[in-house]
Amino acid sequence: MASHGNKSEEEAAISEAPNTPISTIVIIIAMQTEALPLVNRFQLTEDLDSVFPQGVPWVRYHGVYKDLNINLIWPGKDSTLGVDSVGTISASLVTYASIQALKPDLIINAGTAGGFKAKGAVVGDVFLAADCAFHDRRIPIPVFDMYGVGLRQAHSTPNLVKELNLKVGKLSTGDSLDMSPHDESSITANDATVKDMEGAAVAYVADLLKVPAIFVKAVTDIVDGEKPTAEEFLQNLAAVTAALDNTVTQVIDFINGKCLSEL
Structure with a gap:
């Protein structure tokens, strides 16, 4: 994964990628409602002897599907409030811990997101994110401002996009479900089609530890529409x-049997 929009770095990383089929995948999903259909689809089982530190609520489901070892990681329920542990902090922590414990060849961050009708998104669209950036880390000091935005490119997947006829757009991440005027300005600057609460955090950790990552986001609500975001979501x-x-x-079916460079 290349950072800060540097295509040459990304192309170099792909050319250096081992010419062996992808074997181990980690799927990061923030909400149980989003995770369970995939757990059932791939007949994954919950890991009762956790690879994660004692006491954390993070849940790993795992299994073998075709030629792939699949690990689906859900951050679990907040131990105090009992709601899904959404947001960038949980996403960063579980991504880091999953890479350390499972050594994946590829990370898939999948989940729901808000979409912008001004950029052509409609409810039910599924986008593959071209890149990820933050919209709520405003640091108006030279260079720190770029650090705050934290732009990271997703792993290049031209063949996947073509084969599945996927929509592609930019993803903007923040820790609030609603959108303040400040956030709106930053999201516009990010040229985002979809917004979520985890993607750029996953991208940051994946880039830090040099693990390729892709981002699959399905639109639940239209942020610049007439309906209240929470209600529509x-x-x-x-x-x-x-x-x-x-x-x-x-x-997953497309990835099976392919190398990173073939995506």
Whole structure:
């Protein structure tokens, strides 16, 4: 994964990628509702002898599908409030711990997201993110401002995009479900089609530890539409999760037997 939009670094990384088929995949998913259909689809089992530190709520489901070792990581429920551990902090921690414990060849961050009708998104669309950036880390000091945005490119997947006819757009990440005027300005500057609460954090850790990552995001709500975001998100979550499940399955089927450079 290249950082800060440097194509030459990305192309160099692909050319240096081992010419062996992808074997181990880690799928990072923030919400149980999003995770369970894939757990059932791939007949994964929960790891009761956890590879993670004692006491954390993180859950690993794992199994073998075709020629792939699949690990689906869900950050679990907050131990105090009992809700899904969404957001960038949990996403960063589980990504780091998963890479350390499982040594994946590829990370897939899958989940739901808000979309922008101004960029052509509609509810039910599934996007592959071309790159990820933050919209709520505003540091108005030269160079620190670029660090705050934290732009990272996803692993290049031209063949996957063509074969599955996937939509491609830029992803912007922040720790709030709603969108403040400051966030809106930053999201516009990021040229984002979709916004979520985890992607850029996963991208940061994956880039730090030099593990290729791709981002599959299904649109539950239209951020620049007329409906309240929370209401529209909850209304569409189940149906859009089914679309996400189908697309991730197609992505996994495509990846099976291929090298990173063939994606």
